[in-house]
Amino acid sequence: MNIDNTQSQMRKGVLEFCILSVIKQGEAYPSDIIEKMKEAKLDILEGTLYPLLTRLKNAELLTYRWVESSSGPPRKYFSMTDKGLEFYKELEATWLELANAVHALTQNEL
Numbered sequence: 001m002n003i004d005n006t007q008s009q010m011r012k013g014v015l016e017f018c019i020l021s022v023i024k025q026g027e028a029y030p031s032d033i034i035e036k037m038k039e040a041k042l043d044i045l046e047g048t049l050y051p052l053l054t055r056l057k058n059a060e061l062l063t064y065r066w067v068e069s070s071s072g073p074p075r076k077y078f079s080m081t082d083k084g085l086e087f088y089k090e091l092e093a094t095w096l097e098l099a100n101a102v103h104a105l106t107q108n109e110l
Contacts, residue, residue: 011042017091018042019052020080023062024088027079053078061087 022028022036030049037044056062061084066074080088 014095015042015044015048016052016056017088017095019044019049020056020061020084020088020091023078023080024085027065027077029075029077033078056084060084 018037018040019033022033028036030046030053034044034046034049053062057064057078060081062078063081064076064078067077069075
């Protein structure tokens, strides 16, 4: 059994929820999302983040706007749509239910 693979799969399972959690706090530039994820000890690569952001945008959960930059090309800032906020609330409820169940199992509280 490879612990690295298991840890990776566990992280992938919550990645979308974590990214949406960051964006829910306010409009976010992808490098800001990466930085906040790193601060939380959930490292994510650009090659993982960008396809996820595109998928969430295509599902109409996110929207973006271009902002001119004085130090390079325009930047794309993402924000949550109303549909995205509803989806987030469902994910949050699922996460709390799952976290409580895992906690109960690991603490032998059943």
